[in-house]
Amino acid sequence: QKEVEQNSGPLSVPEGAIASLNCTYSDRVSQSFFWYRQYSGKSPELIMSIYSNGDKEDGRFTAQLNKASQYVSLLIRDSQPSDSATYLCAVVQGAQKLVFGQGTRLTINP
Amino acid sequence: KAGVTQTPRYLIKTRGQQVTLSCSPISGHRSVSWYQQTPGQGLQFLFEYFSETQRNKGNFPGRFSGRQFSNSRSEMNVSTLELGDSALYLCASSLNGGQNTEAFFGQGTRLTVV
Numbered sequence: 001q002k003e004v005e006q007n008s009g010p011l012s013v014p015e016g017a018i019a020s021l022n023c024t025y026s027d028r029v030s031q032s033f034f035w036y037r038q039y040s041g042k043s044p045e046l047i048m049s050i051y052s053n054g055d056k057e058d059g060r061f062t063a064q065l066n067k068a069s070q071y072v073s074l075l076i077r078d079s080q081p082s083d084s085a086t087y088l089c090a091v092v093q094g095a096q097k098l099v100f101g102q103g104t105r106l107t108i109n110p
Numbered sequence: 111k112a113g114v115t116q117t118p119r120y121l122i123k124t125r126g127q128q129v130t131l132s133c134s135p136i137s138g139h140r141s142v143s144w145y146q147q148t149p150g151q152g153l154q155f156l157f158e159y160f161s162e163t164q165r166n167k168g169n170f171p172g173r174f175s176g177r178q179f180s181n182s183r184s185e186m187n188v189s190t191l192e193l194g195d196s197a198l199y200l201c202a203s204s205l206n207g208g209q210n211t212e213a214f215f216g217q218g219t220r221l222t223v224v
Binding site for chain 2: 044090
């Protein structure tokens with residue numbers, strides 16, 4: 001079992017719809033979770049962090065965390081073509097080390 | 111506030127050579143981590159430094175090494191380059207590398223080994 005798994009994608013969503021990205025992790029003691037966005041040819045950009053169970057909203061983005069189910073998700077509301085990118089889920093393992101999922105490629109269709 | 115700066119942006123090296131990559135973290139950040147990104151393996155952790163000390167190391171051969179200076183700038187070195195070392199090398203800085211601290215990436219160094 002991979003340490004961090006994301007829905008494989010690619011994911012295609014019409015403009016204005018909600019994009020839902022999912023991630024599960026294997027280390028039950030993990031406490032910190034991050035979502036990064038990576039445009040083709042660019043480096044990862046941090047868009048959300050979440051540490052407590054429940055929802056965290058930032059503009060059009062909502063991160064959801066369920067530690068009992070070892071599940072993290074990212075919702076993007078009112079999807080825009082500029083949201084087309086690869087989204088990486090990252091989990092802090094132990095300390096100082098980020099473990100990444102393979103990423104989900106998201107395409108927003110105008 | 112300046113972001114994380116990595117130099118050089120691109121490198122082409124031949125097998126057997128060695129290479130040194132540099133990373134300047136965000137001002138005030140004392141933790142620097144290095145990652146390798148390839149299409150097949152994704153993003154993989156190399157090592158992390160804080161106050162000039164390596165605190166954590168990933169599963170990479172000893173050809174991969176690093177160091178951190180007193181100003182928090184970091185370098186990583188790869189010796190005896192192999193074709194499989196071709197990758198995007200990313201540096202991330204954070205305040206202290208603790209559990210709940212956010213890490214920010216530099217633009218990366220694209221290394222091609224021929």
